[in-house]
Every structure is written in C-alpha cells, then in structure tokens.
Amino acid sequence: MEVNVVENVLKLNDEIAAMNRRRFQEAGVTVVNLIGSPGCGKTELLVQTFSQFHGRFGVIAGDLATTRDADRLIRAAHSANAVVQVNTGRGCHLDANQVRHAIDEIDLASLDVLVIENVGNLICPVGFDLGQDSVVGMFSLADGDDKPAKHPHLVHAADLLILNKVDLAPHVTFDKQLFYRDVGRLNDSAVVVETSASMGKIEPWLRWINCD
Amino acid sequence: MEVNVVENVLKLNDEIAAMNRRRFQEAGVTVVNLIGSPGCGKTELLVQTFSQFHGRFGVIAGDLATTRDADRLIRAAHSANAVVQVNTGRGCHLDANQVRHAIDEIDLASLDVLVIENVGNLICPVGFDLGQDSVVGMFSLADGDDKPAKHPHLVHAADLLILNKVDLAPHVTFDKQLFYRDVGRLNDSAVVVETSASMGKIEPWLRWINCD
Numbered sequence: 001m002e003v004n005v006v007e008n009v010l011k012l013n014d015e016i017a018a019m020n021r022r023r024f025q026e027a028g029v030t031v032v033n034l035i036g037s038p039g040c041g042k043t044e045l046l047v048q049t050f051s052q053f054h055g056r057f058g059v060i061a062g063d064l065a066t067t068r069d070a071d072r073l074i075r076a077a078h079s080a081n082a083v084v085q086v087n088t089g090r091g092c093h094l095d096a097n098q099v100r101h102a103i104d105e106i107d108l109a110s111l112d113v114l115v116i117e118n119v120g121n122l123i124c125p126v127g128f129d130l131g132q133d134s135v136v137g138m139f140s141l142a143d144g145d146d147k148p149a150k151h152p153h154l155v156h157a158a159d160l161l162i163l164n165k166v167d168l169a170p171h172v173t174f175d176k177q178l179f180y181r182d183v184g185r186l187n188d189s190a191v192v193v194e195t196s197a198s199m200g201k202i203e204p205w206l207r208w209i210n211c212d
Numbered sequence: 213m214e215v216n217v218v219e220n221v222l223k224l225n226d227e228i229a230a231m232n233r234r235r236f237q238e239a240g241v242t243v244v245n246l247i248g249s250p251g252c253g254k255t256e257l258l259v260q261t262f263s264q265f266h267g268r269f270g271v272i273a274g275d276l277a278t279t280r281d282a283d284r285l286i287r288a289a290h291s292a293n294a295v296v297q298v299n300t301g302r303g304c305h306l307d308a309n310q311v312r313h314a315i316d317e318i319d320l321a322s323l324d325v326l327v328i329e330n331v332g333n334l335i336c337p338v339g340f341d342l343g344q345d346s347v348v349g350m351f352s353l354a355d356g357d358d359k360p361a362k363h364p365h366l367v368h369a370a371d372l373l374i375l376n377k378v379d380l381a382p383h384v385t386f387d388k389q390l391f392y393r394d395v396g397r398l399n400d401s402a403v404v405v406e407t408s409a410s411m412g413k414i415e416p417w418l419r420w421i422n423c424d
Binding site: 005038039063064066068090092119121122123124127140142143144146147149150151152153168171172198 | 217252278280334339352354356364365379383384
C-alpha cells in the first residue's frame with residue numbers, strides 16, 4: 001500500500017509539473033530548479049544574479065522556515081514583485097503544487113529567467129519535477145570533494161553543476177581532480193562551472209543562463 | 213490514506229527504535245545520533261575521535277552511496293570491527309530498522325560510545341528515532357549563520373549542537389551573535405560547542421561524550 005501511495009503522489013506531482021511547464025512556455029520564461037546543500041551559496045548566487053544579469057529575473061525561494069532568503073533577495077532585486085518565499089514547514093523539498101501556487105504571485109510574462117531555489121537538501125528535491133527547463137546542482141568547495149560521488153542521483157539529473165566558494169581553496173582540502181572525475185563518471189554531458197558568489201564572481205553561471 | 217501510511221511507518225520505526233534502545237542499554241553503550249548537513253565535517257570529527265578519545269569507540273555511517281566514509285573511519289580506527297557503513301540508495305535518512313541490522317555486525321558490549329553518523333541532511337533524519345541516547349546537530353561555519361533559524365526542528369531536537377570549521381572564520385562572513393541568539397530562542401537547554409575537526413581541535417566534543 002505504501003508503494004502505491006508514493007506512486008500516486010509522484011503521478012499527481014508530474015501532472016501539476018506538466019501544467020506549470022505549459023504556463024512557463026506560454027509566458028516565454030526559462031525556469032531553473034536550483035538544488036544544493038544548506039549553505040552552499042544558492043541565495044548569494046541569486047543575490048549577485050539580480051545585480052549582474054542583464055535580463056529580467058525572478059526567484060521562488062523554498063525553505064522550511066523564515067523569510068530571510070526572500071528578504072535578502074528583495075533587497076537585491078529592488079522589488080518585491082520578482083521574489084516569492086515558500087515555507088515548507090517540515091517539508092524536505094518543493095513540489096509542483098507549491099510552485100503552482102507561488103507562480104500565481106508572479107507576473108511570469110515580465111521575466112526572462114525564473115530560478116526556483118529549492119530547499120537546502122541534496123537528496124529529496126531530485127525526485128520532484130517542478131516543471132523546470134533545467135536542473136542545476138550546486139556544491140560548495142568547503143563541503144568537500146566527495147559530494148558528487150555521494151549524491152549520484154543529483155549529478156545524474158543535472159544539466160549544470162556549480163562548484164561555489166572556490167575562493168576558499170587556499171584554506172580547505174579539496175581534490176578537484178577527484179571531484180571532476182566523479183562528476184564525469186556519473187554524467188558526462190553536464191556542464192560544470194566554478195563560482196565565488198560572495199566575491200561576485202559568477203560570470204560562467206551568467207553565460208550559461210544567457211545561452212540556455 | 214497517505215497520512216495513515218506515514219503514521220504506520222513512524223509507529224513501526226518507534227517500536228524498532230525501542231528495541232535498539234534496550235540492546236544499547238543492555239550492552240552499556242552510549243549512543244549518539246549525529247545529524248548534519250553534507251560536508252559539515254561529521255566524518256572528520258569521527259576520524260579525529262578515533263585518534264583522541266580514550267574510550268572504546270564505534271561508528272555506523274549512513275550515506276546514499278559509496279563506502280568512502282567507512283574507508284576513512286576504518287583507517288583511523290585501525291580496525292574494521294568498529295565501523296559499519298549503511299548505504300541508503302535514494303533514502304534521505306537512516307531508520308531504526310537499518311540501524312537494527314547494522315548493530316548485528318558490531319560487538320556492542322566492546323564499546324563505550326557508538327556514534328550513528330546519519331545521512332547528510334538537516335531535515336528528514338530529525339523525524340526518525342534510532343534508539344539513541346542523544347541527538348547531536350552539527351553545522352559548519354562555512355555554511356552561514358542562518359542555518360539554526362532555517363532548521364528549527366533539528367535545533368529543537370538536539371541535546372548538543374556542534375559548530376565546526378571555526379578555523380574558516382577569517383575567510384567567511386558569519387555573525388556568531390545571530391547564530392547563538394537563534395539557537396537560544398529555539399532550544400535554551402542545548403549545549404553548543406565549537407570545533408575545527410580538520411585541525412584536530414575537538415576537545416569540547418570529547419569532554420561532552422565523556423560526561424554524557
């Protein structure tokens with residue numbers, strides 16, 4: 001019975017994700033589902049994107065609790081209209097229905113790119129389609145070189161992988177060869193870029209969303 | 213129906229956790245459920261504990277994939293008998309039944325302290341009792357000062373909170389007052405200690421497991 005319930009939940013999620021995807025396409029907005037560990041720098045990347053991206057940009061930010069991400073993002077966006085916070089309570093991922101309600105609060109047609117910043121978690125968000133065009137997985141250099149190998153499903157699902165906080169390289173132990181080898185073994189078509197969001201160095205990410 | 217299934221899963225988990233707890237008590241071993249984000253330094257803390265703790269120590273290490281943590285821990289322990297790796301596949305947390313099988317592979321009576329290193333995830337592991345004596349929540353200074361506020365359920369459940377990677381303080385932005393204020397607001401009885409596992413500085417943690 002448990003398996004059937006899980007299958008039904010995922011089937012319903014996929015149906016709503018397909019509806020979201022149609023709405024995104026009709027509005028002409030490119031949508032990214034950004035999945036990364038807690039503290040890998042997702043919000044800082046998006047704060048910097050508001051400053052540096054030349055297109056029209058919006059964010060849906062998922063977290064268990066607090067509006068701290070939305071508060072930071074609204075300050076960067078100089079507008080509350082481009083940012084929606086979703087609080088999931090005990091929920092470990094965003095689902096398509098939460099996104100469906102969130103996009104009711106955004107004028108999709110006014111955006112070129114919308115990033116859905118998922119709940120900080122490398123595992124559960126991977127299983128839930130939100131209607132996005134691309135999945136972006138994000139790691140922090142401070143979290144160690146073994147994260148791709150330990151999270152194969154995320155690496156496998158990702159169109160782009162971001163290695164953030166590369167400015168910390170002189171201060172932590174991190175084997176880049178191992179990191180890239182593990183990524184290549186799991187997904188040889190994903191693009192990998194390095195950023196240092198807290199230093200404002202996000203050019204490869206901006207190039208990717210411009211071309212995607 | 214979905215709610216009933218979830219309730220049944222949790223009820224069964226609690227029953228098995230109670231069995232585990234009785235086995236731990238009969239063996240006279242103190243058991244810690246260690247919950248932290250991916251890359252916060254859980255395994256490095258335990259590697260250092262094998263070197264520095266004067267009692268008899270063992271680890272059950274949970275991960276989606278790979279035996280890298282167990283390999284590191286066995287090297288530190290100079291013995292494969294004190295370390296068991298559990299691979300959860302897509303599973304986002306350890307449950308009591310996985311721990312029940314893992315402890316069949318350890319001579320519990322030969323240990324003073326057993327740490328169950330949960331899957332790197334600040335959310336899902338909080339809901340599953342494993343039969344432990346204490347819950348320890350672990351954060352990395354590199355992951356930012358907002359993590360307690362964003363993960364209130366973990367902070368609320370924790371007996372001890374570890375702030376690791378404090379050696380990175382000169383290189384990252386982290387408001388310690390905010391961190392401590394949020395922790396105090398959510399759980400005013402939890403002990404908080406600071407460590408730098410990669411530098412071998414784990415004395416406050418060792419004092420805590422000695423006294424716990």
